[in-house]
Amino acid sequence: MQTHRLSSSGTFRFALLYALLFGLAALLLFGGLYWSTAALIERQVADTVAAELRALSDRYRSEGMSGLQLAIEQRSAAGADPESVYLLADAGLQPLAGNLRNWPEEAVPDGSWVQLQLYRRDQEGGPVLVGARAFHLPNGSRLLVGRDMEARRHFQTTLLRNLAITLGLTLVIGLAGGFLVSRRLLRRVDAVTETSRRIMDGDLTQRVPLDRSGDELDRLAESLNRMLERIEALMNGMRLVTDSLAHDLRSPLTRLKGRIELTLLGPDDPEAYRQALEQALAEIDIIQSTFNALLAIAEAESGASRTRLEALALDEMVTDVAELYSPVVEEAGLTLEVGTLEPVHVMGHRQLLAQALANLIDNAVKYAGDGGRVELALACTDGQAELTVRDHGPGIPEEARQRVLERFVRLDAARSLPGSGLGLSLVAAVARLHGSDLRLEAAEPGLRVCWTFPLAPS
Amino acid sequence: MRVLVVEDDEKTADYMVKGLSEAGHVVDRAGDGHEGLFLASEGAYDAIVLDRMLPKLDGLGVLQALRAAKVETPVLILSALAQVDDRVAGLRAGGDDYLTKPFAFSELMARLEVLVRRSNAPAVETRLTVGDLEMDLLARRVTRAGRGIDLQPREFRLLEYLMRHAGQTVTRTMLLEAVWDYHFDPQTNVIDVHISRLRQKIDKGFERPLLHTVRGAGYALRADA
Numbered sequence: 001m002q003t004h005r006l007s008s009s010g011t012f013r014f015a016l017l018y019a020l021l022f023g024l025a026a027l028l029l030f031g032g033l034y035w036s037t038a039a040l041i042e043r044q045v046a047d048t049v050a051a052e053l054r055a056l057s058d059r060y061r062s063e064g065m066s067g068l069q070l071a072i073e074q075r076s077a078a079g080a081d082p083e084s085v086y087l088l089a090d091a092g093l094q095p096l097a098g099n100l101r102n103w104p105e106e107a108v109p110d111g112s113w114v115q116l117q118l119y120r121r122d123q124e125g126g127p128v129l130v131g132a133r134a135f136h137l138p139n140g141s142r143l144l145v146g147r148d149m150e151a152r153r154h155f156q157t158t159l160l161r162n163l164a165i166t167l168g169l170t171l172v173i174g175l176a177g178g179f180l181v182s183r184r185l186l187r188r189v190d191a192v193t194e195t196s197r198r199i200m201d202g203d204l205t206q207r208v209p210l211d212r213s214g215d216e217l218d219r220l221a222e223s224l225n226r227m228l229e230r231i232e233a234l235m236n237g238m239r240l241v242t243d244s245l246a247h248d249l250r251s252p253l254t255r256l257k258g259r260i261e262l263t264l265l266g267p268d269d270p271e272a273y274r275q276a277l278e279q280a281l282a283e284i285d286i287i288q289s290t291f292n293a294l295l296a297i298a299e300a301e302s303g304a305s306r307t308r309l310e311a312l313a314l315d316e317m318v319t320d321v322a323e324l325y326s327p328v329v330e331e332a333g334l335t336l337e338v339g340t341l342e343p344v345h346v347m348g349h350r351q352l353l354a355q356a357l358a359n360l361i362d363n364a365v366k367y368a369g370d371g372g373r374v375e376l377a378l379a380c381t382d383g384q385a386e387l388t389v390r391d392h393g394p395g396i397p398e399e400a401r402q403r404v405l406e407r408f409v410r411l412d413a414a415r416s417l418p419g420s421g422l423g424l425s426l427v428a429a430v431a432r433l434h435g436s437d438l439r440l441e442a443a444e445p446g447l448r449v450c451w452t453f454p455l456a457p458s
Numbered sequence: 459m460r461v462l463v464v465e466d467d468e469k470t471a472d473y474m475v476k477g478l479s480e481a482g483h484v485v486d487r488a489g490d491g492h493e494g495l496f497l498a499s500e501g502a503y504d505a506i507v508l509d510r511m512l513p514k515l516d517g518l519g520v521l522q523a524l525r526a527a528k529v530e531t532p533v534l535i536l537s538a539l540a541q542v543d544d545r546v547a548g549l550r551a552g553g554d555d556y557l558t559k560p561f562a563f564s565e566l567m568a569r570l571e572v573l574v575r576r577s578n579a580p581a582v583e584t585r586l587t588v589g590d591l592e593m594d595l596l597a598r599r600v601t602r603a604g605r606g607i608d609l610q611p612r613e614f615r616l617l618e619y620l621m622r623h624a625g626q627t628v629t630r631t632m633l634l635e636a637v638w639d640y641h642f643d644p645q646t647n648v649i650d651v652h653i654s655r656l657r658q659k660i661d662k663g664f665e666r667p668l669l670h671t672v673r674g675a676g677y678a679l680r681a682d683a
Contacts, residue, residue, distance in 0.1 A: 288560060289643050293643070323612055324638055324640070324644075325648060327651040327655055328647070328648050328651050331651050351640065351642055354642065362646060
């Protein structure tokens with residue numbers, strides 16, 4: 001954490017706010033404690049004084065002035081409660097008994113509670129703080145009864161000082177705690193910032209580090225990572241499309257260009273021109289169909305079509321496509337056998353699904369060999385719809401099965417047959433779009449394509 | 459017929475105007491959305507060929523404005539956007555047909571003629587006739603020269619489409635779209651195989667064939683030679 005960032009740093013501001021709140025809470029708590037303690041002490045003093053007064057007035061009533069004087073002398077003698085303060089004075093304010101030096105001028109004899117600084121007769125030094133009440137007695141003399149509050153004041157001061165120290169410590173702890181907590185949090189935010197900066201610099205493989213705590217920041221990092229994965233997948237898909245375009249369109253374009261150039265170099269013959277143009281058109285048709293297949297794959301892979309998935313009857317679609325393709329299959333000397341089609345609904349993109357199934361049938365026809373059968377079936381098991389397309393051809397060797405789902409992969413045996421090598425990769429892309437599972441299995445003989453879909457919610 | 463071509467690419471527009479004129483149609487052209495909308499609003503055309511990506515006002519914008527102004531001229535949308543969803547968007551905006559670039563001129567011509575004919579056709583028909591071939595749409599029965607012809611449901615729809623567009627050229631993609639409602643490139647001769655089966659049923663044993671192959675374009679059902 002550099003200094004120039006300190007004031008603008010979230011950590012600093014967070015820690016400060018944290019410490020302030022912490023301190024404010026401590027201040028309220030300790031302040032309350034202090035004031036209630038002080039009030040309690042004062043009430044205790046007043047209660048004690050009131051009790052003393054009751055006892056003394058009883059004595060006065062029963063034994064008169066001399067009894068009162070005696071009682072006060074006893075109570076203020078050395079060895080008695082040192083905190084009690086008494087003064088009995090005559091009408092001329094001359095002290096008669098008690099442990100105060102003289103009658104204080106501020107003490108109005110009306111029975112109200114007062115706090116006074118008084119000089120005690122039995123103690124040297126300065127005045128002490130006393131809480132007291134003063135009265136007129138019926139014979140004109142005056143009585144003051146009080147409590148020395150010096151010890152209590154001392155206790156209060158100590159309490160206040162200790163509270164202040166504690167408050168200071170609390171603030172320091174709050175500041176440090178806030179700093180540590182926020183630094184931990186913000187360091188993780190910094191990690192996200194750092195990752196996104198590196199991604200902006202072009203490294204799409206970067207991921208936000210996770211701490212597996214499952215808290216909010218971790219969840220944020222996780223969903224950021226998922227988003228990044230999706231973006232990376234899309235970018236890779238895009239790159240694959242451009243690579244594929246270059247790969248598969250370059251050669252037919254080269255052929256086309258060569259053919260046109262050769263024709264122009266040749267004799268000025270309308271028939272030759274016508275022929276060349278027709279061949280060029282045929283070449284363009286091939287380019288166009290490759291292009292269409294690539295775009296369909298890109299459409300399926302971009303996931304943009306996911307929004308257009310709708311509940312559709314898969315069995316009806318299979319019947320439809322089978323009906324469309326069965327004449328082609330028969331033309332090729334094969335038979336298309338549609339087995340049991342259980343009625344199931346899946347969330348699907350009708351056009352892309354039909355095209356994918358058409359590609360599977362087309363593939364089966366191409367590789368099934370002579371006189372074979374192509375079998376279609378649709379079953380509903382374990383809450384899944386399973387579509388199978390099976391041929392009786394040579395099949396695909398196990399090690400190559402995954403590879404044929406990739407773009408432009410054509411096994412050597414297939415090189416002599418027409419086709420772009422995109423048929424199965426479109427199927428694979430459509431399968432991914434539908435969140436479905438596509439497996440190629442050996443059917444001994446032949447290839448079985450098992451395609452399982454989750455059922456549409458009913 | 460009078461056709462308005464709204465296309466900003468000069469070469470493509472030249473090519474369409476030339477082709478349509480040679481086929482005997484009157485063609486006007488507009489190079490951007492505003493001009494296209496202005497010309498089309500007069501409503502004097504039998505069909506409009508509308509490119510989707512245009513300067514000033516895009517094709518779908520033109521189309522929506524036209525439909526909002528109750529101009530019901532059939533519109534064929536031309537687009538470089540080939541995805542199924544783009545197509546759906548085009549048709550939802552009020553387009554009557556959608557053709558992806560690059561296209562064959564024969565495909566454009568065939569689709570335009572079907573569009574124009576369709577907008578003039580009577581709404582409800584119960585009986586279609588081409589030469590001695592008759593189709594009863596209510597009883598779902600087909601006869602040729604009084605002899606009953608047994609057709610599968612899909613063959614019936616295929617023949618119905620051909621009969622409704624008798625005398626016109628229909629392309630393979632038009633058939634795949636209209637009869638099967640699929641918009642993908644089947645990459646095989648599926649349609650040809652279906653046509654040849656239908657041909658077996660309706661033409662075999664008759665002296666004059668009705669179902670003709672139009673070279674380089676598609677098929678046409680017609681009674682004359």
